[in-house]
Amino acid sequence: MRPFISIIFSVFLFTPLLSWAQNVNDVEKINGVSFVATNQTLNSSDLNPVKDINANWITVMPFGFIRPNSAEVLYNSNYQWKGETVAGIKQTIRLAHQQQLKVMLKPHVWMRNQWIGDLSFSTEGQWLIFENSYTNYILEFAKVAEELNVGIFAIGVELKKSVILRPDFWRELSDKVRSIYSGKITYAANWDNYNNVSFWDKLDYIGIDAYFPVATSKTPSHDAFYAGWSSHYRAIKKFSHSQQRKVIFTEFGYRNIDYTGKEPWDQAVNSTFNSIAQENAYRAIFSRFWGESWFLGGFLWKWFPDHAKSGGINDNRFTPQNKPVEKTIKAFYTLTPQK
Numbered sequence: 001m002r003p004f005i006s007i008i009f010s011v012f013l014f015t016p017l018l019s020w021a022q023n024v025n026d027v028e029k030i031n032g033v034s035f036v037a038t039n040q041t042l043n044s045s046d047l048n049p050v051k052d053i054n055a056n057w058i059t060v061m062p063f064g065f066i067r068p069n070s071a072e073v074l075y076n077s078n079y080q081w082k083g084e085t086v087a088g089i090k091q092t093i094r095l096a097h098q099q100q101l102k103v104m105l106k107p108h109v110w111m112r113n114q115w116i117g118d119l120s121f122s123t124e125g126q127w128l129i130f131e132n133s134y135t136n137y138i139l140e141f142a143k144v145a146e147e148l149n150v151g152i153f154a155i156g157v158e159l160k161k162s163v164i165l166r167p168d169f170w171r172e173l174s175d176k177v178r179s180i181y182s183g184k185i186t187y188a189a190n191w192d193n194y195n196n197v198s199f200w201d202k203l204d205y206i207g208i209d210a211y212f213p214v215a216t217s218k219t220p221s222h223d224a225f226y227a228g229w230s231s232h233y234r235a236i237k238k239f240s241h242s243q244q245r246k247v248i249f250t251e252f253g254y255r256n257i258d259y260t261g262k263e264p265w266d267q268a269v270n271s272t273f274n275s276i277a278q279e280n281a282y283r284a285i286f287s288r289f290w291g292e293s294w295f296l297g298g299f300l301w302k303w304f305p306d307h308a309k310s311g312g313i314n315d316n317r318f319t320p321q322n323k324p325v326e327k328t329i330k331a332f333y334t335l336t337p338q339k
Contacts, residue, residue, distance in 0.1 A: 249298030
């Protein structure tokens with residue numbers, strides 16, 4: 001275990017983490033960040049702030065898009081940001097590896113004014129257009145993952161209705177990815193949907209985007225957040241054991257606002273700044289899960305390349321950059337054995 005170099009911070013603030021650290025021993029964890037693509041050319045120094053918080057993994061996210069009234073997934077297009085294209089994704093992965101950061105490649109599909117989990121079609125023909133184009137999209141990046149020795153590949157993100165209505169497609173897609181990519185694969189299920197995914201047996205890990213509702217007050221304490229996890233914790237642990245698969249939080253995070261634990265997935269709600277609530281929420285999720293042998297770790301949402309201009313106390317988005325919680329994350333990631 002690493003020395004407790006974070007003693008420079010408040011003993012009161014980190015008491016739950018220091019207590020937790022007695023239980024982790026040599027259990028290695030994914031201490032990750034979801035690294036946002038940019039339209040600029042990256043260089044190695046853009047990843048220095050990620051290393052500075054002692055993260056050991058990043059998620060790289062090539063976005064695909066579906067236009068209104070269409071079923072086709074579009075990707076690697078001229079109108080996308082450079083960092084979301086095949087060339088940009090490859091560059092980011094190479095730079096991460098130069099910095100000794102491991103990578104999960106996690107393609108996302110995005111739709112304007114609609115959550116992708118609600119995506120559904122009324123005809124078989126539309127479903128096939130979607131599935132054929134989605135397969136091409138996923139296999140393109142599975143090839144990238146194999147070529148560049150990516151550690152984990154996600155075959156989908158929060159496609160809630162598709163997973164329920166078209167499970168055979170996902171089982172077949174898993175096999176197709178396996179035929180190309182020799183690393184570990186997962187799927188990033190929405191927090192309320194992971195137990196409806198019927199193909200975990202085809203995958204190596206259970207992936208969960210962990211925006212569980214855990215507290216309803218304005219500024220919950222660490223203990224209140226921790227208690228709010230109790231039923232979710234028990235259900236996830238039981239599910240992990242039943243599937244004989246370890247769990248990754250493919251996304252987790254909280255905004256620095258009042259009531260941040262009430263509906264953590266809501267990126268649009270306008271509320272008062274509240275750094276204490278954000279810190280307590282992070283401390284609770286770390287102390288609740290990172291000491292568990294069936295839990296591999298996770299990727300916080302989210303981290304921007306231009307660190308100096310990102311986040312800050314007057315920014316209420318998810319990013320922890322340049323906010324008080326960044327020190328909490330750094331201290332915790334420092335205490336955690338690296339995977």
